[in-house]
Amino acid sequence: MSDWEKCQRQFPDRISLNKEELDHLSILFEDHFAATENAQHFLFATLGDTVLWSAGPLHPWRYLDNNSTVTDEVLTARFLDKENIDNLHPLKGTGQYQGKEVKFSPARYCWIYLNNRTVHFHGMSASETPDSPANDNTDRVEEILERTDTIVSSAIQKLREISRPASPAP
Secondary structure (H helix, E strand, C coil): CCHHHHHHHHCCCCECCCHHHHHCCCCCCCCEEEEEECCEEEEEEEECCEEEEECCCCCCCEECCCCCECCHHHHCCCCCCHHHCEEEECCCCEEEECCEEEEEECCCCEEEECCCCECCCCCCCHHHCCCCHHHCCHHHHHHHHHHHHHHHHHHHHHHHHHHCCCCCCC
16 A cells, blocks of 8 residues: 555545645645644645645645655756746746746646747757757658648548549449
């Protein structure tokens, strides 16, 4: 039985989180619930296989197994390229890149602008300059165009076959 399952068994009367408690969750937490014990309210969540708890939005997240505080470094460890983000919020995964609002997308595992376009970080290293072959998408675009041409030609051929009148059966 996993630590999360043990935690859930320990608190069979689990309750949903309210808005303030939901805002206290990290975007990377996979599962969560709230429970009350001895007139105290607690939040529980998982970060990977690790079970965390908090006494609420005004309190830090702690490891259930040893009660030590979860650091911002741990909360942001999965945020790729976080060194490029200004004003990084460790729970919400939000911040600014070159003065524009961005957020981390756990589903896409990358930073995106608020219009859902992917953030492309520039000047990462000398080998990744805009003129380098690593950033030249010409071959990829040509491949996509060739594939699209093949698909469209095939679709047109199938439509022509379907639209031809069938010959009468003898």
